[in-house]
Amino acid sequence: MRPLAILPSVLAADWAHIGDSVQKVIAAGADIVHLDVMDGHFVPNISFGPDMVKAIRGVTDARLDVHLMIAPVDPYIEAFAKAGADVITIHPEAGPHLHRSLGAIRQLGKKAGVALNPATPVSAIEHVLGEIDLVLVMSVNPGFGGQAFIRSSLEKLDRVRAMTAGRDIDIEVDGGITAETAGLVAGAGANWLVAGSAVFKGGPTAYAGNIAAIRKAAQLARGELA
Ligand SMILES: O=C(CO)[C@H](O)[C@H](O)COP(=O)(O)O
Numbered sequence: 001m002r003p004l005a006i007l008p009s010v011l012a013a014d015w016a017h018i019g020d021s022v023q024k025v026i027a028a029g030a031d032i033v034h035l036d037v038m039d040g041h042f043v044p045n046i047s048f049g050p051d052m053v054k055a056i057r058g059v060t061d062a063r064l065d066v067h068l069m070i071a072p073v074d075p076y077i078e079a080f081a082k083a084g085a086d087v088i089t090i091h092p093e094a095g096p097h098l099h100r101s102l103g104a105i106r107q108l109g110k111k112a113g114v115a116l117n118p119a120t121p122v123s124a125i126e127h128v129l130g131e132i133d134l135v136l137v138m139s140v141n142p143g144f145g146g147q148a149f150i151r152s153s154l155e156k157l158d159r160v161r162a163m164t165a166g167r168d169i170d171i172e173v174d175g176g177i178t179a180e181t182a183g184l185v186a187g188a189g190a191n192w193l194v195a196g197s198a199v200f201k202g203g204p205t206a207y208a209g210n211i212a213a214i215r216k217a218a219q220l221a222r223g224e225l226a
């Protein structure tokens with residue numbers, strides 16, 4: 001089994017104290033930081049750009065997982081790589097040549113991911129399996145935190161697991177992940193669990209308990225706990 005990771009999405013962090021929030025959530029047990037970049041065009045919301053990634057890079061050595069919900073994506077890949085991303089994930093709909101964009105990410109020395117929207121078929125990754133390090137299964141429609149988990153993503157995770165079996169590819173799930181849904185997605189094959197609202201709810205004193213509850217549910221589903 002591939003290592004389990006819990007990734008807080010800073011979309012739900014305290015943006016007035018972003019550096020502090022990120023450092024506290026890492027100290028509370030988070031494994032990797034998930035950064036949602038939205039352009040108001042590919043998705044109906046605007047978040048932040050490479051300068052925010054650079055600022056967060058400046059306050060932590062933790063891995064940064066940058067989820068690009070922007071189109072066109074190609075002109076911005078290098079800026080996010082230079083800003084300090086470790087993983088860059090793109091949507092197949094965001095550029096004309098997915099294979100080329102993935103190659104560009106790896107050329108910059110970064111891990112490359114493909115994100116599948118709820119309506120995007122798993123076949124979108126079939127011919128780029130050799131070019132990716134990660135598949136991100138969206139379990140909400142992209143654009144906002146705090147949405148309800150879409151259950152059909154469980155079947156999609158199953159299919160992604162079958163398609164990527166035997167390859168060095170992590171399976172990430174993003175949207176509506178809580179202590180309740182974490183076990184379901186981990187049981188269906190996800191090993192990177194993104195959670196925004198469910199990690200940051202209750203403020204800094206609650207981060208450790210929130211992360212532990214998500215991790216425990218996932219570990220139970222993976223058969224790692226009695
Ligand atoms: O990519 C995203 C939205 O497009 C976010 O990563 C995701 O929604 C996380 O937020 P929450 O855990 O609150 O659902």
Ligand SMILES: [Co+2]
Pocket residue numbers: 009034035036067174194
């Ligand atoms: Co995301």
